[in-house]
Amino acid sequence: MLLVYTHKITPRLTYVFKQFFLRILQIPVSFTTVVDEFVAHNGPKITYSKVPLGSEFFIRSHDLLFEQGVNDVDVTMSNWDDVPCFFSIGKNSTIPFDIFAASFYLLSRYEEYLPFVQDKNERFPATESLAYKFGFLDKPLVDIWAFKFLDLLKEKFPNYEYKTREFNFISTIDVDNVFAYKQKGFLRNFGGFVKDFFSFRIDAFIERFMVLIGLRKDPYDTFDVILDLSKKHKIKTIVFFLIGDYTTYDTNVSSTNSVYRSLIKSIGDYVDVGLHPSYFTMKNADKLKKEKQRLELIINTPVEKSRQHFLRLKLPDTYRNLIDLDIAEDHSMGYARHYGFRASTCTPFYFYDLDFEIQTPLKVYSFAVMDTTLNDYLNYVPAVAKSKINQLKDEVKRVNGTFITLFHNETLSNNLRWKGWKNVYNDVISEINIK
Structure with a gap:
């Protein structure tokens, strides 16, 4: 000691x-x-x-x-x-x-x-x-x-017996849109057809049609790949589901949709499931509580893990709301436009409330990199993105920390702007297991 x-x-x-x-x-x-x-x-x-x-x-x-x-x-x-x-x-x-x-x-x-x-x-x-x-x-x-x-x-103090911790990896998946076309309803798909047609996105027009008539799998339905990789490489995986009401920023399938609810239940049988609180929950404790209760009714177990949609996190308010709802882990600690370590650590830590001067029971897991950061904001091609992820992984390995990635189910679709990104995820998972 x-x-x-x-x-x-x-x-x-x-x-x-x-x-x-x-x-x-x-x-x-x-x-x-x-x-x-x-x-x-x-x-x-x-x-x-x-x-x-x-x-x-x-x-x-x-x-x-x-x-x-x-x-x-x-x-x-x-x-x-x-x-x-x-x-x-x-x-x-x-x-x-x-x-x-x-x-x-x-x-x-x-x-x-x-x-x-x-x-x-x-x-x-x-x-x-x-x-x-x-x-x-x-x-x-x-x-x-x-x-x-x-x-x-x-x-x-050379005679003291020092312990060494082990490198750890957590793969986290955000489900902003469980499907690209399925279960979206007539009006949303009709609008999508019109938009694709007049934008000359003929491939998307055809793909939407093929999915809706049942001749092709929905491109965002990549959960079998996620589960297979998690099982094959024994990777700890957490899937965060967005189940808030429809808004400009929250465009997922309705949480009352039976297909969506069944999917959440089935995924919860194999990996951890967490809440992806919708855009406006950052300042709305009641909305946050409502969404947590929705997810708990679906999976029939307490929800203890959370990550804010759009990473909308306001300290200390958002964390206090999570604590009031008995959320044990938050995974929102990161940036949308930049990769790296927002709290300058790769070790999970407890949130310290500076206003009340207390260590709270909420454990914060800081992710190092997000797919949309590399693709949408930095415009990295898949090969460059994979190289950057490996650099961050190596930084964490040097201190035997916890390396956390954030991908979306749609990233693995190889669809439109995500062409080639399925291999990025697959390679990152596989190489972490090998090394």
Whole structure:
């Protein structure tokens, strides 16, 4: 066990130290404000305070972990060898910055509580983040810091038995539209025929017709592929279903549709099922509750996993609403227009509510890359997209973290703008299993 001496034990301090040591480095940690207890401890120990007690492993503390509320914090970037860092603390410290305050700043999403310019969907955009501005968005920086810190800890305490965590992979699938043509009703399909005809999309016109008369499978019905790959490669898979009412942004088949409901039930027999709350649930707790109840009635089991449609996430409001509904896991932590690590970590972490100064029971799973980011926003061809996904995977593997991808069922259709993308998903899944 690692013992930490500090002049004051706060909720922020215990939160970030447990994330840093217990969940990332697999080292049990405890705290003391008693000097004699610290001196008597025979195992690994560090001092986290303003001044060292002697010549021990010492990190000079920044004020952030001893404050309350959200303040205008000055962030100036520097470097720890070849790794970016901030909250520099001078030469007396074993390392040149407060690694714990900096980790807390990133994990708590402190910057998302400060004033920012939101995008057209009222989201916190990547371009407003510290990680984007200083070029470390594609790095799980907190985990990199932790393992770099571990090397120093091993030098100081070589006799301690350090555990090593294993690399983990989670494939997540969002179902925004379960079918491209089937079960959409006469009016929607008639409008689709007209649009395809006058847009000279003859292939789509013919495909729609063939699907509707039963001579061809609906291109978005790729769930057999998803389940087969999950089973073959023993990949943890979570499928998030959109079952909100029809709006401009929510265009799925109705949740009352018997075919759709049957499909959700059957998929739930093989992989985990989660809720994909509709566009307007970000600010509407009642709508969120209604949709959760709908899904629970379909799968006959409590819904514990969620990811916001359009990744519309407003802190702390959206997370508080999820907590009130007993959602245990959120998978919305990522950006639509950019790949990378929104919270600068590839380790699941608990949401810390800065207003109430408490660690909540909601566990946050940050995905690293989304298919539509690479295809629609960055215009990557499949080969380039696969290369980028593998680069991000390798970053996570270096720190034995959890690599999470976000694909859609329609991505595997090889239909229209998704031609060639089925192979991207297949190759990514297969290569992760091999290595």
